[in-house]
Amino acid sequence: MKRYFMNIISKTAQISALCDLEISSVGSIIQIGENSIVDSFVKMKFSGGIGDIIIGDDCKINSGTVLYSGHGIRIGNSVLIAANCTFSATNHEFISKHKTITEQRFKPSRGGIIIEDDVWIGANCIVLDGAIIRKGSVIGAGSIVRGEIASYTINVGNPLVKIGERL
Template sequence: MIDIHPLAKVSALADIEDSVRGTRIIIGAYASVDSFVKVKPAGGNGDLIIGERSVINSGCVLYTGNGIQIGNDVAIAANCTFAPVNHAYQDKSRRINQQGFLPSRGGIIIEDDVWIGANVVILDGAILRKGCVIGAGSLVRGEVPTYAIRAGNPLRHIGWRQ
């Protein structure tokens, strides 16, 4: 089910696939989904909920997987990937594309007033607390505290033990 608030702006060039498993895609009032954003229900049965006044810029890909909750007033720059799902891979006797998925780590939760820079990858189990800023090029897979600032650095993976 796709539910787009009448006051939301979704580009005609955005590609939002409806779920065959009944998961919901909800876009709140005054939210903006730019051209070439791809929403794909894959790898789970979680909902995608985009809060009010949140902006998703061009080139972002959101796999619904185990669910994505995006709060209000969130700014997401271009070319970000949201992947709240993990492929199973341990059974060497089976091809990887036939092993299904690992259990959920909780999906992706992005609280209100978060800024996500360009080319960020956010993985299953990530929690971005209110007001945090994620620098361009970051990989996020854990919890980012309220109002924390994380600079993009390909050698530092946010949420991983260092």
């Protein structure tokens, strides 16, 4: 028999009735802070690890965004996430041609995903396991983030390129 754990949602958070927040069967949690807003058609899914999804205060996550818990996702305070972003804190193993990809399961953790305070992530971005987006950064629409992003920088593209700084 599976044991399910409860998510922790602040009383002042606004969660759309059309949002899909899963309940973990392995002890992971979703935690959403004060005054945060999670729009319709956002999906938070436990997959590829036992990490938690922790969302700080005053965050806004727009429609169509998907968060795969994997090795953990930590989002600071006052973070804006535009529509249709994907956060994947896990990755499939695929190196052996003698096993199917599903048999190989998942790669070891690269540290999950960390997003510090006061970050804006534009529409249709992909943020991968091991990404660290430092305080005050901006990630332009359609970008792919896979490493550490310096504080207060403006970054766009694939590969991701710094194009400026917040002053």
